Amino acid sequence: MDVITDNISSIQLALGVKALLNLTVIGLNWQYMHKSFMGYFCISLAFLDLIQIVNFSIIYWFTDFAILGFHITIYHIYFLLQISMLSYSILHWPVFIIAGLDYYWTFPFSQPLSLTRKAVYAASLAVVWISAVMYVFFVSDFNSEDSFLLKSQCTSLSLVVLAVITCVVIYCRSGFLSLFKSFRGKSYTEGSVSVFFYNLDLDEGYFKKPTLTCIAVCFIGTWFPFVCLQSIIMVFRIDVVSYLELNVPWLCFLNSFLIGAVYWHLNQDISGLKHCEIPDGFCNWVFSPSPDCIKKALPDTASARIALIIIP
Template identity: 35%
Template sequence: MTALASENCSFRYQLHQKTQPLDVNCLLFLIVLGKIFLNILTLGLRRKNTYHSFMEYFCISLAFVDLLLLVNVSIISYLRDFVLLGVRFTQYHICLFTQITSFTYGFLHYPVFLVACIDYCLNFSTITKLSFKGRKLFYFFVVLFLWVSVLAYTLGDPSTFQSLTAQSPGSHQCTLHASTQSYWLSLSMVAILVVAFVTCWSEVVTLVQAMRITSYMNETILYFPFSSHSSYTVSSRRILLSKLLVCFLGTWLPFVPLQVVILLLQVQIPAYIEMNVPWLYFVNSFLLATGYWFNCHKLHLREMAFPVDPFVNWKCCFVPLTLHHLEQTEKPISIIIC
């Protein structure tokens, strides 16, 4: 009886030892697959008439790299042990490729944020006047250069290389990198949003109570009517800030509490999950709102083509600046009562 129990325990241990790598690989496959579905859903929900920008092209490239990671994980998990171009691939390479992807994604937050800032600064200043094809080609090469340079830095960094080589091929554990760049970026954006909301919270409450959903140029927008007893001028930065906050939080409200929870609990999310298309569009809307606020003195110029957000309709913040009689020319669809 004792021998039978010992043999049964040994069989369970061997079975668990054999199936553990498969379970880890299946979990990784499901996570990457879910992320790809989220990327596709986000890209499908964006507005089709958006202004082409660097962030648009980078989001598409990120979805493509996620798809490549899923293909590599699927092929290696299915074949398990094979030779391609003289290189032997085993299930160890699933962890290796995922680690390289995590390190690369983790180093991309600051460069993407910086390049997007430069792109919008040039667009708002109208320094560059490129054609549509020239702009597309320019963004394509900028995105390609960014991926290649960050990947080269990742593979050439001594600390990163040491972390990659420290993982033994026979180990069942796969330690993935969590980015500190995303933490400080999230902390900065949340802090700015909190300061902005505290600064003009009374204006935000007034706007929410008075705003209406209306139709403007065959498009549904939020309309903030003028108040005859307002103590602020039309060009007031404080009023514009409150409008930008209402539009931004009205679209990305679930993301803000999520970022606060992640920051407070200091959740360590692997970089290959944390860098995703919804997160990039959230950052993109934040950058656009910042750009519109700093360039509020240009918003009355109808001939200037400003960047368009794929998700947030910032037009409702600027209609009162260019059309003073919208209440007479457009019939409201409904009234929001808070």
């Protein structure tokens, strides 16, 4: 406990930066945040982080006071921090799975959200957070000093995501090479929109592989710095405390990953791709020409030319 109390200022600073980052990302992507379970969870996480930093600051400033008959001391910062660490450390996989099921069941994504779906999201959030708190008090040994050394689920989830990205890149290596070759002299940028023309091999797995290639390029092209950061953390085994690991940028990264995976799984044939509102403020996947243009090219040629449009 001495280590924690001696570093209260640095803990407050870290939590303050995290809370500010969470609120900034949510503010910039607000139009997408209220369209999915992941968005709802991001909002709830940012709100709880803000409440936490306010509580820590009040306790730190007043040091020793009483409220409603309870004697509050600086020890309670350690107590609350321990609870949040244990709660956050076990939420990565549950949130990832629930968000994936949400996208799978609601594809193609519709607008606006019905009152029923909003109620389901609110109920799901309540179940997730209450379950996490119950785990802390009734399953984990949160009074133990060793609880600060608890490994977060973030490590295992990050390894799985990076492994999937690596496998996709290896599997679609021919498509990546063809796409990169097509970039030369056949692309243009207008504002923040980049358009790359891709020579599509019509014999390549009935369009499934080219579709996966385009989705992978959009995802990796948008999140490449974050992918590199996660790789560095994994390779050098950098320890990040669990109350900082669960943050809105990390959840937005998982959100894009899940949307890309579900979008490809349920819409693998590029000739049948349909436009839909994607609840993601970072990646958008738009393909052209229209399916009719591709179908007209089928009888006469072994390849077709499509445009990959990346909108950051």
